Amino acid sequence: MIHPSEFGALRAFVTVAEHRSFTRAAAVLGVSASALSQLVRGLEERLGVRLLNRTTRSVSLTEAGAALTDEAGEALSNLSGALDHARQAAGRPAGALRIHCFHAAAEMFLLPVLGAFTRDYPDVVLDLTIDDTVVDIVEKGFDAAIRIGEVIERDMVAVRLGGDIRQIAVAAPSYIARHGAPQTPGDLLDHHCIRWRWPGHERPYAWEFFQDGRWFSVAVEGPVIANSRSFTYEAAIAGAGIAFLKEASVAQAVGEGRLVPLLESWSAPFAGFYLCYPQQRQMAPSLRAFVDAVAAPFRDKSV
Structure with a gap:
């Protein structure tokens, strides 16, 4: 039987082991790096084997x-999940919630509600991955994502956030003084x-325009x-x-x-951001608490 203290x-x-750093691991666990080092060293002494090279x-x-990480890591993850399920069975929002979110969406939709959400649901930990990579939500183990509509998988539940968006050159x-305007x-x-x-693509994004009822793209150079x-915004400001x-x-x-809009008549609006999650x-x-909090500002607005 394992002693209860050894779970910690x-x-x-x-x-x-996951973070390859005592400092980063200490930040995740909310303890000091020295206390964490003592815990691990004590475990090594009790097992009679070195687990880490420092x-x-x-x-x-x-x-x-490495062998202990493979076996204990999965067991601890299962135990954590079981405890989360037990809490949720009681109807109380609790446990870790893994969210994938585009950069722009994080600023627009997460930051405005983050303070109230963490106050109202102190037992929920939001594990946020903020980048513009289009990942498979289910395969990567995310609970939900916020992204633009055109990259949402068809079998996802999608809740629209805000209105249409438009891209312009x-x-x-x-720059226009030197090169003229297209x-x-x-x-x-x-x-x-x-x-x-x-992110994750080899070729740059082809710019998309609209005319005569159809979209078309231009593979620009530069x-x-x-x-x-x-960065592209700042580079444009700089005249590059x-x-x-x-x-x-x-x-x-x-x-x-500081910037001049170009080709506006060729730029049409399209469906913007959605909060999406697997059907369940x-x-x-x-x-449920997270979806309600993020979507609440838009429920009474026509989109």
């Missing part, structure tokens, strides 16, 4: 440590475009490719070329004259 030591060890700059697993006045999307092929690449939308960004994100710069017979109270 095992959890400490597995967290260090240097001043790194932490790595020994062969015994923009450039700094200094009159059609095809003219972009003769300009310096600041391109953006979806001297800069980045995987950060905010033409960028293609959400209209709302450039509205202030356009109003101040009985939704966990923690997920």
Whole structure:
């Protein structure tokens, strides 16, 4: 029989093994790095085997440590899940909730409700992954995601957040003074475009325009490719070329004259962001609380 105190030591060890750092693991567990080190060292002494190789700059697993991580990690995860299910069976939102969210969506939809949610549901831990990678929610173990409608899997439940969005081409006045302004999307092929690449994709995103009832794309060229939308915005401000960004994100710069909108008649709105999650017979109270909190500001608005 394992002694109850060793559950804490095992959890400490597995967290260090997952993060390869006492400092990061201590932050996750809410304890000091020195206390965490003592827990792990005590576990090693009781087992009579070294589990971790420690240097001043790194932490790595020994062969015994790797084997224990594989077995104990899964067991602890199952135990944590069982405790979460027990809490949720009582109807009280509790436990970890894994959410995947695009950067822009995190600022628009999570930050405004985060304070109230954490206050109202202190037993729920929001484990947020914020990036623009399009991942398989189920395969990666996420409970829900916030992303634009065009990349939502068909078998997901999708709750619309806010209205349509529109992307427009923009450039700094200094760039237009040097190179002129494109009159059609095809003219972009003769300009310096600041391109953006979806994380996980090899090719940059092809800019999408609308005419005569249909969408079409232009594979622009240019001297800069980045995987950060905010960087392409700053590069456009600096006069490096033409960028293609959400209209709302450039509205202030356009109003101040730092950016000039281009090809507006070719830019049409499209369905914006959705909160999506797998279909399920009985939704966990923690997920129900999260969906309600994020969607509440939009329920009384026509979209």
